[in-house]
Amino acid sequence: xxxxxxxxxxNIIRFIIEIDKVKQIVRxxxxxxxxRHENDAExxxxxxxxxxxxxxxxxxxxxxxxxxVKMVLIHDIVEIDAGDTYAYxxxxxxxxxxxxxxAAKRIFGLLPEDLQNEFMSLWQEFEEGNSPEAQxxxxxxxxxxxxxxxxxxxxxxxxxxxxxxxxxxxxxxxQQGSEFLWQKVLDIIEDSKQKGFLK
Amino acid sequence: xxxxxxxxxxNIIRFIIEIDKVKQIVRxxxxxxxxRHENDAExxxxxxxxxxxxxxxxxxxxxxxxxxVKMVLIHDIVEIDAGDTYAYxxxxxxxxxxxxxxAAKRIFGLLPEDLQNEFMSLWQEFEEGNSPEAQxxxxxxxxxxxxxxxxxxxxxxxxxxxxxxxxxxxxxxxQQGSEFLWQKVLDIIEDSKQKGFLK
Numbered sequence: 001x002x003x004x005x006x007x008x009x010x011n012i013i014r015f016i017i018e019i020d021k022v023k024q025i026v027r028x029x030x031x032x033x034x035x036r037h038e039n040d041a042e043x044x045x046x047x048x049x050x051x052x053x054x055x056x057x058x059x060x061x062x063x064x065x066x067x068x069v070k071m072v073l074i075h076d077i078v079e080i081d082a083g084d085t086y087a088y089x090x091x092x093x094x095x096x097x098x099x100x101x102x103a104a105k106r107i108f109g110l111l112p113e114d115l116q117n118e119f120m121s122l123w124q125e126f127e128e129g130n131s132p133e134a135q136x137x138x139x140x141x142x143x144x145x146x147x148x149x150x151x152x153x154x155x156x157x158x159x160x161x162x163x164x165x166x167x168x169x170x171x172x173x174x175q176q177g178s179e180f181l182w183q184k185v186l187d188i189i190e191d192s193k194q195k196g197f198l199k
Numbered sequence: 200x201x202x203x204x205x206x207x208x209x210n211i212i213r214f215i216i217e218i219d220k221v222k223q224i225v226r227x228x229x230x231x232x233x234x235r236h237e238n239d240a241e242x243x244x245x246x247x248x249x250x251x252x253x254x255x256x257x258x259x260x261x262x263x264x265x266x267x268v269k270m271v272l273i274h275d276i277v278e279i280d281a282g283d284t285y286a287y288x289x290x291x292x293x294x295x296x297x298x299x300x301x302a303a304k305r306i307f308g309l310l311p312e313d314l315q316n317e318f319m320s321l322w323q324e325f326e327e328g329n330s331p332e333a334q335x336x337x338x339x340x341x342x343x344x345x346x347x348x349x350x351x352x353x354x355x356x357x358x359x360x361x362x363x364x365x366x367x368x369x370x371x372x373x374q375q376g377s378e379f380l381w382q383k384v385l386d387i388i389e390d391s392k393q394k395g396f397l398k
Contacts, residue, residue, distance in 0.1 A: 012252045017346070023245075031222055033220075033223075035223070041244045041245065042238070042244070044244045045221075045243045048244070049273070066268075111252075147215065
């Protein structure tokens with residue numbers, strides 16, 4: 001028993017060291033002051049707090065918050081191997097799941113078996129988007145870059161020639177996780193169109 | 200009621216935008232590959248995951264994990280105004296609490312009243328370090344930079360002429376939160392001394 005606990009600890013530390021790389025995965029999103037791009041670790045922290053702050057606006061009254069916050073914290077770890085796939089890059093999104101599944105197996109595979117199984121199924125649950133937690137976490141994950149784009153006068157939207165229709169279609173699943181948030185997103189999209197942030 | 204919910208939402212969004220600044224608060228700690236310094240948002244994300252991964256090594260069998268993870272996520276937000284205070288800077292640590300309390304009042308003050316009160320008392324509980332959650336979160340907060348220093352051959356320890364005795368004294372509170380982690384820290388300190396990472 002003691003030996004197992006020691007071995008598990010060593011594997012956990014190996015994993016903690018490995019995921020330091022998440023701090024170097026650069027996203028398309030800019031920081032709100034436009035000074036540089038955001039990375040996955042920063043995004044995951046911001047999103048974890050947003051989860052707690054916005055939970056009363058979820059479509060579901062009962063959310064397992066421990067499960068949901070773990071989902072947030074691990075949702076982008078696969079990008080250590082698979083890289084960040086831009087939401088509006090159709091080609092790269094084609095084989096995204098396969099690349100990420102392989103990454104999940106390798107990276108979560110560093111952990112002791114129980115944690116490995118837990119993180120693997122949390123990540124898959126998030127990807128499938130069927131549970132209340134996955135749907136709400138997915139809504140917050142989509143909402144954050146919209147807020148960043150809105151606050152930066154649509155700089156990245158303009159750069160990638162993103163249209164109103166593209167943002168609406170891509171972000172429609174927000175509605176499942178939070179009708180309230182979806183209405184706010186529609187307001188932001190409308191205002192962004194007016195202001196020329198979106199075509 | 201609906202109006203209140205709308206007003207609360209606006210205030211939450213104001214807060215979410217304000218805390219984007221946490222991504223620009225640079226710590227003394229280097230990333231594990233030594234490429235650059237780490238920031239508070241990245242540190243908080245890493246630490247939140249470490250909390251879940253290491254919870255079975257805590258001194259307490261029952262931890263309120265939602266409370267603990269919220270504590271992790273907000274613990275460095277005050278540094279938006281107060282700045283990062285280096286652990287071994289005695290002078291700057293002198294008026295640290297006063298500076299940070301003022302910051303907490305301003306920043307958490309952006310939130311709706313219930314969240315404001317919750318975050319304020321979570322932050323104070325963490326600072327006081329008396330509850331099981333505060334002690335374990337405090338232990339993980341101290342453990343992370345030790346691991347970073349160890350993995351980077353003590354680069355920051357050497358730069359600031361940190362001694363074995365300083366690391367031991369500064370990190371002794373880890374023992375309250377986790378006897379297991381404290382023993383591991385003593386091993387790391389001993390090995391770091393042998394390898395010349397620490398004087």
